[in-house]
Amino acid sequence: MDARAKAGVSIRSAAKRYGPVVALDDVSLDIAPGEFVSLLGPSGSGKTTLLGILGGFVQPSSGSVWVGDRDITFAPPHKRDIGIVFQNYALFPHMSVGENVAFPLRARRQPKAGWARKVSDALAMVELGGYESRGISQLSGGQRQRVALARAMVFEPQLILMDEPLSALDKQLRETMQIELRRLHRKLEATIVYVTHDQREALTMSDRVAVMRNGKLVQIDTPERLYDRPCDAFVASFIGEASMLPVKRAGEDAVMLGNTLLRTAHPLPHGDTLLLAVQTEKLVIDTALNHAGVNRLVCRVTEVLYQGESLRVFATLADGTAISLRQPGSHDARQRIPAAGSQMTVVLDPQDTIVVPG
Numbered sequence: 604m605d606a607r608a609k610a611g612v613s614i615r616s617a618a619k620r621y622g623p624v625v626a627l628d629d630v631s632l633d634i635a636p637g638e639f640v641s642l643l644g645p646s647g648s649g650k651t652t653l654l655g656i657l658g659g660f661v662q663p664s665s666g667s668v669w670v671g672d673r674d675i676t677f678a679p680p681h682k683r684d685i686g687i688v689f690q691n692y693a694l695f696p697h698m699s700v701g702e703n704v705a706f707p708l709r710a711r712r713q714p715k716a717g718w719a720r721k722v723s724d725a726l727a728m729v730e731l732g733g734y735e736s737r738g739i740s741q742l743s744g745g746q747r748q749r750v751a752l753a754r755a756m757v758f759e760p761q762l763i764l765m766d767e768p769l770s771a772l773d774k775q776l777r778e779t780m781q782i783e784l785r786r787l788h789r790k791l792e793a794t795i796v797y798v799t800h801d802q803r804e805a806l807t808m809s810d811r812v813a814v815m816r817n818g819k820l821v822q823i824d825t826p827e828r829l830y831d832r833p834c835d836a837f838v839a840s841f842i843g844e845a846s847m848l849p850v851k852r853a854g855e856d857a858v859m860l861g862n863t864l865l866r867t868a869h870p871l872p873h874g875d876t877l878l879l880a881v882q883t884e885k886l887v888i889d890t891a892l893n894h895a896g897v898n899r900l901v902c903r904v905t906e907v908l909y910q911g912e913s914l915r916v917f918a919t920l921a922d923g924t925a926i927s928l929r930q931p932g933s934h935d936a937r938q939r940i941p942a943a944g945s946q947m948t949v950v951l952d953p954q955d956t957i958v959v960p961g
């Protein structure tokens with residue numbers, strides 16, 4: 604792909620209102636050329652609206668959209684040089700695979716002489732080389748999704764938008780396609796904006812994840828940063844499997860959870876109400892059974908749930924606060940889990956001690 608195929612995208616103070624409903628509330632976002640950014644958030648948080656503003660299907664009530672140095676806020680969709688993949692493929696059922704993929708070339712009046720080559724290249728890219736004459740009804744769900752992808756990239760767009768493209772597939776196929784899409788992104792070097800409400804999918808695929816809530820952009824960060832340093836209780840509970848426990852400030856770098864002192868390696872947020880966001884897999888069982896001490900929580904096991912690749916352990920602290928942790932399903936790790944009713948000490952590393960505003 605040439606340099607033209609890479610473009611940065613900039614959304615500046617975009618808002619969208621439908622009468623009294625604020626679908627998007629003053630969102631600004633800069634996406635680097637070649638970056639893979641996911642929009643992640645619960646239903647109704649404004650993901651599709653934001654994607655629609657990028658694609659030109661939704662006119663913002665205010666704000667602007669730029670691709671490279673071009674203001675495209677009011678450009679119609681077909682003048683935007685953007686490839687789009689939707690949740691339900693939206694392939695033409697009466698056309699062959701090849702005709703479907705060639706459609707954007709026809710719509711853009713590209714010279715017919717080049718079509719066959721471009722279509723076969725795009726199909727090869729999604730590992731469907733030679734499928735040109737197949738009918739759409741003769742394909743599996745995953746193959747249809749790949750045809751939709753080939754169609755979105757056949758004209759080498761600067762930007763590819765995807766709205767929950769894998770949500771109609773079963774879990775196994777979805778995970779395979781996630782890895783394929785990630786590879787494809789590296790090969791194409793295209794800028795991709797990807798909508799999902801599946802946090803694991805967003806973390807797997809993206810360079811950065813933008814978390815949305817009620818039409819607002821709450822936090823945008825790399826998957827690691829988002830996971831390790833959520834900015835608030837919403838992000839912490841939306842990413843991963845966190846318990847949110849009320850804690851009290853205890854100096855500059857520590858909090859009290861019940862009567863246990865927890866040191867944190869990170870600056871504490873301002874304000875009086877604080878929550879400890881503790882991800883289940885960050886609590887480590889201490890088999891040495893050293894009791895009291897900093898960042899060690901003494902608790903009693905209430906239940907152990909076997910879940911295949913991992914086990915979930917529920918426990919309560921002395922003051923009755925419920926906590927839960929996850930242990931790998933390996934034989935060795937399972938040996939460390941005390942039986943229900945027993946006492947257990949778990950350690951929370953200061954690096955993993957995340958405190959957010961309450």
Ligand SMILES: Nc1ncnc2c1ncn2[C@@H]1O[C@H](COP(=O)(O)OP(=O)(O)OP(=O)(O)O)[C@@H](O)[C@H]1O
Nearest residue numbers: 621624625626645646647648649650651652653800
């Ligand atoms: N055409 C419309 N008219 C009125 N309200 C709308 C319209 N489109 C979206 N909305 C509202 O705007 C808000 C954001 O919708 P949007 O479709 O962007 O959410 P989403 O994050 O994509 O949700 P989902 O995960 O369910 O697809 C919702 O409250 C929705 O009801």
Ligand SMILES: [Mg+2]
Nearest residue numbers: 650651652766
């Ligand atoms: Mg949507």
